[in-house]
């Protein structure tokens with residue numbers, strides 16, 4: 001097939017695209033990295049005989065064009081995309097077939113404490129090991145240490161300011177030259193003083209207010225990529241010298257991309273299960289006899 005990234009289909013063409021692909025439905029995702037993640041979830045939450053194809057759009061702008069087509073024209077495709085900071089935006093396009101991640105992005109689901117605990121158990125070959133409380137405690141400290149930075153990052157994103165606040169890598173804010181899983185609060189303060197002094201007081205106060213009403217644990221709010229270095233470091237620390245460790249970002253991806261499934265019954269799992277079931281149901285596949 002042609003490179004989907006460069007194709008712009010009309011509404012009518014999108015409505016029958018699945019027939020050309022000989023599948024029950026099409027799921028559009030943002031990038032290549034998202035395919036395995038969504039494939040695992042759709043496989044688990046749809047009937048065994050239901051076929052689907054996952055197509056990356058190649059970027060945020062592209063996927064938002066597809067979201068508009070679904071919201072405005074009720075197009076028969078499913079979109080699965082990152083939530084980002086959309087909870088803090090006044091206008092959010094919603095539709096049964098537009099599925100957003102439970103947290104900021106797919107990584108927030110992939111780094112579920114139960115998933116991380118499973119990796120540690122496997123590495124240490126200790127089935128009974130339970131580090132979930134310790135992982136949650138680490139997460140709580142981590143998000144509490146970056147809370148101020150998060151507020152500025154949300155302001156930056158929702159007010160379209162072109163200043164990098166959190167960025168995609170937390171290593172520069174971590175202790176021990178980026179090798180610790182813990183935040184160096186001095187580095188956070190320095191960053192805020194240096195780069196965020198021009199932010200409007202009013203925007204900061206209103207974001208703080210929205211944040212106080214945010215009902216999920218704050219770890220779901222942090223940019224997924226920002227979490228990666230810190231997650232990698234906490235895993236290495238918990239496995240310690242026993243496990244012949246050192247995780248790369250690729251290891252973390254491979255080990256977590258198709259997890260937070262099956263035995264995981266966390267809120268994130270339940271939310272995605274419900275979202276996928278609702279999206280697929282809205283296609284009325286049985287009635288259409290596809």
Ligand SMILES: [Zn+2]
Pocket residue numbers: 112113114115260261264265266268269
């Ligand atoms: Zn989970």
